[in-house]
Amino acid sequence: MTKQMNLRLDEELIEEFEELAKTENLDRSSLIKKILIEGLQQERLNIAIKKYVLQEISIERASEIAKISIHELIAKFSQLGIPSNLTLDDYQKLI
Amino acid sequence: MDIFIYDACSLIYLTKINIKEKLVFLGSVKICKSVKNELTSELEKFSDARRLKENLDKNIIEVSRYKTKGRRIPGNIGKGEYESIALCLEIDALFVTDDHQALNVALNTGLKPKTSEIILIDLLKKKIINYESFKVYFLELAQIKSLKPEIVLFFNEKAREIENNEI
Numbered sequence: 340m341t342k343q344m345n346l347r348l349d350e351e352l353i354e355e356f357e358e359l360a361k362t363e364n365l366d367r368s369s370l371i372k373k374i375l376i377e378g379l380q381q382e383r384l385n386i387a388i389k390k391y392v393l394q395e396i397s398i399e400r401a402s403e404i405a406k407i408s409i410h411e412l413i414a415k416f417s418q419l420g421i422p423s424n425l426t427l428d429d430y431q432k433l434i
Numbered sequence: 435m436d437i438f439i440y441d442a443c444s445l446i447y448l449t450k451i452n453i454k455e456k457l458v459f460l461g462s463v464k465i466c467k468s469v470k471n472e473l474t475s476e477l478e479k480f481s482d483a484r485r486l487k488e489n490l491d492k493n494i495i496e497v498s499r500y501k502t503k504g505r506r507i508p509g510n511i512g513k514g515e516y517e518s519i520a521l522c523l524e525i526d527a528l529f530v531t532d533d534h535q536a537l538n539v540a541l542n543t544g545l546k547p548k549t550s551e552i553i554l555i556d557l558l559k560k561k562i563i564n565y566e567s568f569k570v571y572f573l574e575l576a577q578i579k580s581l582k583p584e585i586v587l588f589f590n591e592k593a594r595e596i597e598n599n600e601i
Binding site for chain 1: 441442443446447472473475476479480482483509510511512513514515532533534535536537538541546547548549551552555578579580581582584585588589592
């Protein structure tokens with residue numbers, strides 16, 4: 340099921356969408372939809388990573404927010420060089 | 435025999451460094467149903483997921499049927515981490531996690547969790563692996579987890595103390 344959503348955008352931005360749609364052989368709506376989906380996925384990941392780095396959430400909760408598997412999230416952390424959120428203080432409590 | 439309940443991230447890290455097969459020498463390896471679902475997702479894409487699935491099929495990793503019915507999961511940890519902690523409390527098992535939030539939730543319930551690094555230290559203490567192997571496994575783990583230098587130093591020192599029989 341789809342729902343209609345009205346957005347007010349700057350003329351320049353609309354022109355940019357049209358230009359890119361032509362290059363990609365897509366209609367304007369399809370291109371905007373594609374960008375929205377990709378942008379939403381990326382934003383979910385950004386929020387999850389930010390919260391993880393700030394030690395607000397666990398790695399598993401981050402994967403739930405990002406809506407990706409924990410395997411995928413660990414791979415992303417590795418690619419981006421994001422260190423484990425465990426601290427020296429955490430380890431000292433355990434040993 | 436001790437029972438170790440692993441969460442998804444710790445088991446993935448230990449799989450990545452190829453030490454998963456030695457975990458049974460410390461105690462039985464158990465996971466919750468929700469952790470199993472996480473570990474075996476995206477089998478086509480991740481070789482670690484396939485290796486873990488093989489271990490699950492051979493019952494080297496046991497899956498608990500425990501369920502936390504109707505309890506509200508704290509917003510800062512995931513379902514698998516929460517169920518793992520609850521299961522540890524229920525059956526008096528050892529919780530293994532590599533996450534700050536999960537670790538602190540577990541500490542607040544009175545559990546004394548372990549991390550992948552501490553599992554390596556335990557393997558060294560029990561002479562399941564030797565000092566040279568520890569160094570290799572730990573270096574790989576430190577790279578995968580992008581461990582901070584002070585943490586690397588801390589564990590290298592601990593391992594040296596064990597090697598020199600100071601612990």
